[in-house]
Amino acid sequence: MPNNIIEVNGLRKAYKKLEVLKGVDFSVERGEIFALLGSNGAGKTTTIKILSTLLSPDQGVATISGHDVTKQPQQVRAAISLTGQFAAVDEILTGRENLVMIAKLRHLKSPRQIADDLLVRFGLTEAADRRVATYSGGMRRRLDIAMSLIGKPQVIFLDEPTTGLDPEARLEVWKEVKQLSANGVTVFLTTQQLQEAEQLADRIAILHEGRIIAQGTLAELKQLFPPAKKEYVEKQPTLEEIFLAIIGKKEAC
Amino acid sequence: MEATRNYFFSDVGVMLGRSMRHIFRSMDTIITVTLTPIAMMLLFVYVFGGALGAGTGNYVNYMMPGIWLMAIASGIAYTSYRLFVDVRGGVFERFHSMPISGSAALWGHVFTSLVSNAISLLVIILVALLMGFRSSAGMLNWLAVAGILALFTLSLTWVAVIAGLKAQSVDGAGAFAYPLIFLPFISSAFVPTDSMPAAVRVFAENQPVTAIVDTIRALLSEQPVGSDIWIALAWCLGILVVAYFFAMRAYRRRAA
Ligand SMILES: Nc1ncnc2c1ncn2[C@@H]1O[C@H](COP(=O)(O)OP(=O)(O)O)[C@@H](O)[C@H]1O
Ligand SMILES: [Mg+2]
Numbered sequence: 001m002p003n004n005i006i007e008v009n010g011l012r013k014a015y016k017k018l019e020v021l022k023g024v025d026f027s028v029e030r031g032e033i034f035a036l037l038g039s040n041g042a043g044k045t046t047t048i049k050i051l052s053t054l055l056s057p058d059q060g061v062a063t064i065s066g067h068d069v070t071k072q073p074q075q076v077r078a079a080i081s082l083t084g085q086f087a088a089v090d091e092i093l094t095g096r097e098n099l100v101m102i103a104k105l106r107h108l109k110s111p112r113q114i115a116d117d118l119l120v121r122f123g124l125t126e127a128a129d130r131r132v133a134t135y136s137g138g139m140r141r142r143l144d145i146a147m148s149l150i151g152k153p154q155v156i157f158l159d160e161p162t163t164g165l166d167p168e169a170r171l172e173v174w175k176e177v178k179q180l181s182a183n184g185v186t187v188f189l190t191t192q193q194l195q196e197a198e199q200l201a202d203r204i205a206i207l208h209e210g211r212i213i214a215q216g217t218l219a220e221l222k223q224l225f226p227p228a229k230k231e232y233v234e235k236q237p238t239l240e241e242i243f244l245a246i247i248g249k250k251e252a253c
Numbered sequence: 254m255e256a257t258r259n260y261f262f263s264d265v266g267v268m269l270g271r272s273m274r275h276i277f278r279s280m281d282t283i284i285t286v287t288l289t290p291i292a293m294m295l296l297f298v299y300v301f302g303g304a305l306g307a308g309t310g311n312y313v314n315y316m317m318p319g320i321w322l323m324a325i326a327s328g329i330a331y332t333s334y335r336l337f338v339d340v341r342g343g344v345f346e347r348f349h350s351m352p353i354s355g356s357a358a359l360w361g362h363v364f365t366s367l368v369s370n371a372i373s374l375l376v377i378i379l380v381a382l383l384m385g386f387r388s389s390a391g392m393l394n395w396l397a398v399a400g401i402l403a404l405f406t407l408s409l410t411w412v413a414v415i416a417g418l419k420a421q422s423v424d425g426a427g428a429f430a431y432p433l434i435f436l437p438f439i440s441s442a443f444v445p446t447d448s449m450p451a452a453v454r455v456f457a458e459n460q461p462v463t464a465i466v467d468t469i470r471a472l473l474s475e476q477p478v479g480s481d482i483w484i485a486l487a488w489c490l491g492i493l494v495v496a497y498f499f500a501m502r503a504y505r506r507r508a509a
Binding site for chain 1: 260263264267270271274275278279342343344346347348349350351352353
């Protein structure tokens with residue numbers, strides 16, 4: 001299906017004896033915001049590392065834009081950008097230098113211009129010539145995401161982009177993610193927060209104990225939830241309740 | 254694959270530019286690397302010099318090669334350190350998820366090591382000149398000296414790469430260099446080996462530092478280098494090949 005930019009089938013990965021992914025399947029449509037939801041240690045980072053060619057799976061196939069992540073890593077790398085769980089910015093360089101460096105490594109024509117534009121867009125112009133070591137967590141995250149936009153990748157991976165940010169900085173990141181998607185970029189993000197997935201994602205996949213236990217739009221996931229009991233006030237189930245219900249069902253059998 | 258190969262040198266250039274900025278912004282690395290050898294020179298020349306230098310002529314000249322090797326051994330500890338920080342800090346993950354040529358990030362650190370050690374050596378030579386270091390050697394001999402020092406730096410740099418990739422802590426990343434820094438003491442670097450007890454002497458005469466020191470000393474004083482130069486080159490190349498092999502293996506495992 002050409003409409004799916006990411007296809008993942010039967011992905012397995014173990015670290016020594018610890019089986020982290022036990023057959024993961026999902027697909028991501030071009031241009032959507034896709035959230036991989038899971039608690040700490042569920043294997044979200046492992047999944048992202050496999051998709052961004054940093055780690056080979058033990059079994060299974062993953063393709064991005066039709067390119068196999070293990071067999072055609074360079075084509076995959078040309079199509080993606082990774083913003084890891086911990087900001088991968090160079091502390092000793094300035095914000096501007098970080099951006100210029102990435103633009104040069106992507107072999108683009110006018111690195112300085114690209115850096116200037118991104119500094120404006122991410123509100124970092126004033127801090128542009130300060131070392132990143134002096135930046136706040138939110139500024140660092142913004143720079144990190146800005147670096148990922150260089151070279152206009154088709155897919156952007158954001159591994160827990162708002163973890164550790166204060167509420168204000170989190171809203172800024174959310175705004176930026178929505179903006180990316182509005183520009184046609186596919187966003188694959190991971191989160192531990194149900195609320196974040198609810199807020200941002202077009203579609204959600206829940207990773208639990210090595211498998212995707214549910215995936216779909218928020219509306220579809222809500223249908224998995226047993227119909228609300230007749231109460232005086234009809235209440236929409238939150239994603240949290242759906243999550244707990246699904247996990248509860250799995251663990252009961 | 255072709256396209257990325259064509260960009261190898263430009264990618265390495267960007268990486269080199271990056272880590273050179275690191276060095277110039279924390280000059281303490283150059284200072285730390287040069288300070289100990291310079292202090293050692295001052296101590297040996299002005300404090301122990303009278304006793305040690307008996308019969309060796311100009312003692313600054315005599316100890317110069319050993320001081321250089323010491324500086325290089327402590328300089329490469331910073332290569333491990335910088336590499337360790339990149340691997341742990343996620344910067345390498347970003348590079349590896351980009352379509353840049355395979356080991357460009359690693360070669361960037363290797364070239365940085367060569368450049369920063371060259372800077373340290375120049376600083377040390379300037380101080381040594383003030384202390385009376387002189388050499389009548391011509392251009393060709395100096396080139397040979399530079400070549401041997403570069404080769405020595407390169408081979409130890411690849412050892413440093415292994416440490417930087419495999420270390421479990423920041424301290425571990427630099428610790429491997431300590432024995433290397435002290436190797437010159439059990440060599441012909443500061444005192445002639447025939448003054449040493451038999452067992453120590455066997456070690457001293459057969460370890461790489463002695464061959465390298467003797468070669469450089471001969472080149473600087475325009476004496477014949479004899480077979481020392483071949484032994485020195487063999488050591489450097491041997492260490493280089495073995496270290497490169499293990500470093501690349503460790504790198505692929507990390508990057509896999
Ligand atoms: N390199 C590794 N070696 C061994 N175990 C690992 C490694 N990386 C992750 N793990 C383990 O695998 C599990 C999943 O980790 P991860 O993918 O980082 O989860 P998440 O990102 O969802 O928090 C955790 O139990 C973690 O401790
Ligand atoms: Mg994680």
